Amino acid sequence: MLHIPLCAIAVVVTLKGGEPKKILPILPPFTRCGQCSCNGSTVDCSNQGWTTLHLSGLPESAASLSLRNNSISYLGPGVFASFISLRSLDLSANVIVNISEDAFSGLKGLTELNLAHNRLTLMKGTSCAEKRFADLISLTHLDLSFNHLHNASCSVAARFGTSLRWLALSHNGYFSSKNPRLLSSLNNLTCLDLSHNGMDTLSVEMFQDAIHLQVLNLSHNQIPHNNESYPLDLFQLLGPSLVELRVEGNHNVSCHTENFSYPDQALQQLSNLRRLHMDGLPNAEFGPGFKGMTLLETLSLSGLDDSMCTINSLTNKTFQYLPHSLRSLNLTKCNISRIEKDVFRPLRHLHTLDLSFNLDLGFDTLGNAFYGLQGSDLQELHINYIIHPYAMCVMLTPQNTRFFKKTKLKVISARGNRLQVFCKGALLNMPDSLEKVTLDNNNLGFGSYLKDLESLKNLQIIHNDGLVAFESPTEYPPDQLQQCSAGVVDEREVAGLNCHRRWHTEDFPLTTWTPELTGESNLGPSSLQRFNKLVYTLPPQLNTYVSRRNKFYYRILEVEFNATNSLEILNLSNNILPTWIGPIYGLTKLRTLDLSGNFAYNVSKTFFEKLESLTVLVISDNRLRSVIKDNKDGEMFSPLKKLRSLFLSRNDLNVVPENVFQGLVALQYLVLSHNEVFIFNVSISHMKNLSFLDLSFNHIHFLPKKITDHLDSVAEYRRVRLDLTYNPISCTCQHIDFLAWIDNSKVAFRFEEEMTCFMSDGVMHGKTNVFSVIQSLQDTCTDKFGILVGAMSCAFCLLSVMFSALVYRYRWKLRYLYYASRLAYRRLQTCDNDNDDFEFYAFVSYSSEDNDFVHGELLEELETRAGLRLNVHNRDFIPGRPIPSNIVSAVQSSRRTLVVLTRELVQSEWCHYEMQMATMEAAHTGRDVLLFLLYEDVPSQQLPRDVLYNLQSSTYITFPGTRAEPSLVRDFWARLAQAIRH
Numbered sequence: 001m002l003h004i005p006l007c008a009i010a011v012v013v014t015l016k017g018g019e020p021k022k023i024l025p026i027l028p029p030f031t032r033c034g035q036c037s038c039n040g041s042t043v044d045c046s047n048q049g050w051t052t053l054h055l056s057g058l059p060e061s062a063a064s065l066s067l068r069n070n071s072i073s074y075l076g077p078g079v080f081a082s083f084i085s086l087r088s089l090d091l092s093a094n095v096i097v098n099i100s101e102d103a104f105s106g107l108k109g110l111t112e113l114n115l116a117h118n119r120l121t122l123m124k125g126t127s128c129a130e131k132r133f134a135d136l137i138s139l140t141h142l143d144l145s146f147n148h149l150h151n152a153s154c155s156v157a158a159r160f161g162t163s164l165r166w167l168a169l170s171h172n173g174y175f176s177s178k179n180p181r182l183l184s185s186l187n188n189l190t191c192l193d194l195s196h197n198g199m200d201t202l203s204v205e206m207f208q209d210a211i212h213l214q215v216l217n218l219s220h221n222q223i224p225h226n227n228e229s230y231p232l233d234l235f236q237l238l239g240p241s242l243v244e245l246r247v248e249g250n251h252n253v254s255c256h257t258e259n260f261s262y263p264d265q266a267l268q269q270l271s272n273l274r275r276l277h278m279d280g281l282p283n284a285e286f287g288p289g290f291k292g293m294t295l296l297e298t299l300s301l302s303g304l305d306d307s308m309c310t311i312n313s314l315t316n317k318t319f320q321y322l323p324h325s326l327r328s329l330n331l332t333k334c335n336i337s338r339i340e341k342d343v344f345r346p347l348r349h350l351h352t353l354d355l356s357f358n359l360d361l362g363f364d365t366l367g368n369a370f371y372g373l374q375g376s377d378l379q380e381l382h383i384n385y386i387i388h389p390y391a392m393c394v395m396l397t398p399q400n401t402r403f404f405k406k407t408k409l410k411v412i413s414a415r416g417n418r419l420q421v422f423c424k425g426a427l428l429n430m431p432d433s434l435e436k437v438t439l440d441n442n443n444l445g446f447g448s449y450l451k452d453l454e455s456l457k458n459l460q461i462i463h464n465d466g467l468v469a470f471e472s473p474t475e476y477p478p479d480q481l482q483q484c485s486a487g488v489v490d491e492r493e494v495a496g497l498n499c500h501r502r503w504h505t506e507d508f509p510l511t512t513w514t515p516e517l518t519g520e521s522n523l524g525p526s527s528l529q530r531f532n533k534l535v536y537t538l539p540p541q542l543n544t545y546v547s548r549r550n551k552f553y554y555r556i557l558e559v560e561f562n563a564t565n566s567l568e569i570l571n572l573s574n575n576i577l578p579t580w581i582g583p584i585y586g587l588t589k590l591r592t593l594d595l596s597g598n599f600a601y602n603v604s605k606t607f608f609e610k611l612e613s614l615t616v617l618v619i620s621d622n623r624l625r626s627v628i629k630d631n632k633d634g635e636m637f638s639p640l641k642k643l644r645s646l647f648l649s650r651n652d653l654n655v656v657p658e659n660v661f662q663g664l665v666a667l668q669y670l671v672l673s674h675n676e677v678f679i680f681n682v683s684i685s686h687m688k689n690l691s692f693l694d695l696s697f698n699h700i701h702f703l704p705k706k707i708t709d710h711l712d713s714v715a716e717y718r719r720v721r722l723d724l725t726y727n728p729i730s731c732t733c734q735h736i737d738f739l740a741w742i743d744n745s746k747v748a749f750r751f752e753e754e755m756t757c758f759m760s761d762g763v764m765h766g767k768t769n770v771f772s773v774i775q776s777l778q779d780t781c782t783d784k785f786g787i788l789v790g791a792m793s794c795a796f797c798l799l800s801v802m803f804s805a806l807v808y809r810y811r812w813k814l815r816y817l818y819y820a821s822r823l824a825y826r827r828l829q830t831c832d833n834d835n836d837d838f839e840f841y842a843f844v845s846y847s848s849e850d851n852d853f854v855h856g857e858l859l860e861e862l863e864t865r866a867g868l869r870l871n872v873h874n875r876d877f878i879p880g881r882p883i884p885s886n887i888v889s890a891v892q893s894s895r896r897t898l899v900v901l902t903r904e905l906v907q908s909e910w911c912h913y914e915m916q917m918a919t920m921e922a923a924h925t926g927r928d929v930l931l932f933l934l935y936e937d938v939p940s941q942q943l944p945r946d947v948l949y950n951l952q953s954s955t956y957i958t959f960p961g962t963r964a965e966p967s968l969v970r971d972f973w974a975r976l977a978q979a980i981r982h
Helices: 007-017 288-292 360-374 449-455 491-496 526-533 625-630 704-715 731-744 770-780 784-809 812-835 848-865 885-890 903-907 908-923 945-953 968-982
Strands: 031-033 036-039 042-043 064-066 086-090 112-114 141-143 166-168 189-193 214-217 244-246 275-277 298-300 328-330 352-354 381-382 394-396 409-412 419-421 436-438 461-463 544-546 553-556 569-571 576-579 591-594 616-618 645-647 670-671 692-694 721-723 728-731 755-759 766-770 840-845 871-874 895-902 929-933 955-956
Touching: 036 288, 042 770, 166 840, 436 569, 526 728, 704 731, 728 731, 840 848, 840 885, 840 908, 848 895, 848 903, 848 968, 885 895, 885 908, 895 903, 895 968, 903 908, 908 929, 908 945, 929 945, 955 968
Parallel strands: 042 064, 064 086, 086 112, 112 141, 141 166, 166 189, 189 214, 214 244, 244 275, 275 298, 298 328, 328 352, 352 381, 381 409, 394 419, 409 436, 436 461, 461 544, 544 569, 553 576, 569 591, 591 616, 616 645, 645 670, 670 692, 692 721, 728 755, 840 871, 840 895, 895 929, 929 955
Antiparallel strands: 031 036, 036 042, 755 766
């Protein structure tokens, strides 16, 4: 496609009355066709290194063909004859020297031809090369810039006649402007670029056929600004049509300028002109002829981009004849140091004023110049770099802004002015209409001037980025710039001017935003109490605050903003904010928070709890490895229910806990690139709207199935993108399932042809087409894991069947052997126990609520009548010994442990401990220890599992009750005594 930024945009702006809308067409994907790329009807053969054309195999139905940036030197006859549908042909950036007469034959529908950046010279041939372009009857755009057509003696495009609309002839050396045939026959030409051609004069005949010309670019030639170089009737035929004229870059500053003046007599014929770009002449005035340009809207005298502007001084007469229609005035880099106070008074409808890059202008001169702008329509003011870059003690005083209040300013841009101090009242003079302020590359920090922002009721956007690096100095700055203005030499004199100085973090610690102090501090508690209840008050309509690279060095503790603020975007990136404790109160409407690049390593889990409205969180380029690793339950991010985008790249992360993102139910974009993550086993099943997962530049070998399954489920109803580039993807049989998922999934992979494969032999293959590797592995890998599992399962089943058969065949013999051996052991144990010397026959385990029964009837029957010595804890435990020690001793020194089972005993922890010790004693010695006395009928569902188990496996006896027959009671006590003895 042709590159037509100047004329095309100018025509669209002129015809549509505004900026052209950007329309992004949805194009089909590129495919290979021969050595080129094809996209529908577009063929791209650029950057192929061709020296000759290789067009065979290309679709002849192509509408657009790009051959730019090759090394083609010759176009032979009929080379494009088969491309009869071609509409756009780009041959720029080649080395074309010669074009045959029939090179473009057959291209009757071609509308755009780009031959820029070649080596074309004078096209010799019949009738000024008419035959070379004979078939291009529909051509509207022709670019011949950056060639060598400086000796053209006839019309370089005579054959095109009425079809050509756009013609670029810039950078062609020296063009003779006295040749009346140079642009003949171009009756419908609307855009003409003759810049950078060394032209020194203009002739009336030159434009006599271009009666519909709308944009004329004569910039950067050698045509001086005076009436001699611009004949009176030069633009007579162009007056009704021309809307933009560029003649900047023609003023040679080394020449004497006494005879230079603005050619107002010739320019007054341009009654339809809207935009005029000229050089700024020293001490020159715009003459009466400018009054005839009644539609002029933009006047640029900028000295930027190799243009010349040496105005130096603006007087009250400088702009007196400029038309009232003027809306934009560009005076950048014009060496302006003096402005009279009424210089802008004639420009009542001025909308935009740009005074940037006038390093000697200063705030004092600017303030006086605003006297004439009071009551005007001025809405945009650009005063970037109007202070020398090495000036010191730069202050903005109420005197500088005293005339601002009565303007309609909405936008102020004041970048790079070394501004350090706002004096009291300076901001209060700003107009109520102010909506956006840009203060980048100054030296502003936290200070009491922030309180004055509250008065700016309509302020919506503040940009306050920090200083950028200067280039290495080439000379020392003037001495006067290194002195403080107004004779200020110390802090006391600054205080006398009622100025708010910047507070450096090493000077004063804030309780709410406390700096990291080093060394000793002499600040006492009284100093700290000044800000204990500080509430930051923001302008009511402030929507965006950006302050990057400002060297803010604070610890963010508990911070509170006024509840009525409207802040939605807060960007504090690339400062030094290492600790985030919070919480932050008052920012209930905040949607975007950027704290990236702040060396943060300490973040509280409650820092985000009051920022529930966040939808975008950028915390990349920090040191959050430990913070994320310790956030195992997802507490830190759980309050962010509305968050859609989370950026965590470049944080040196190596472990990402499974539930770290548990609360992010609305998340759509998750970026974890450029970390050290090896295993990504994070729970994302709650992220139903996940659209983009960036895991590039990590050490991930594969993704678990739960991740891939969730991505597939989301991909069923929305587009999902996954970036795994620059990860060592395991291209082995072990992870063939994951590779197969990559091949078959609906998930879209970014740059899949640049993935890195880690092969089974340990070799890393970078920029690998993973899909071709998958196909190779599928052909060579066998499911060895399935075979192994199947074989082991069969062997286990066979062994189980054989063992079960043997047990069943000899079941009765096994039972006999078990009980016979158990009986023999019991007999042997009984013999041994007869020789044992136990201190007590039984240790009684009971609840204190059953004390009456134990110390009454039980002791009476078993000790008094049966002669059995019993161990009862409140009688026989040794005082001063730990209870657990007494319990173990009682169990070991007693033949049996008698458990009086009641509901109260089941609920007693100590009784439960006594039963456990008795169970351990039985397991250790092999003797029967536990004996249960069921004093109450306790339902089995109320018994603990271990008690129920002991009841089922141990001896127990049931108490018959106090109302039972005496014979039954006597029999019960006799049987219990016998059980205890044996």
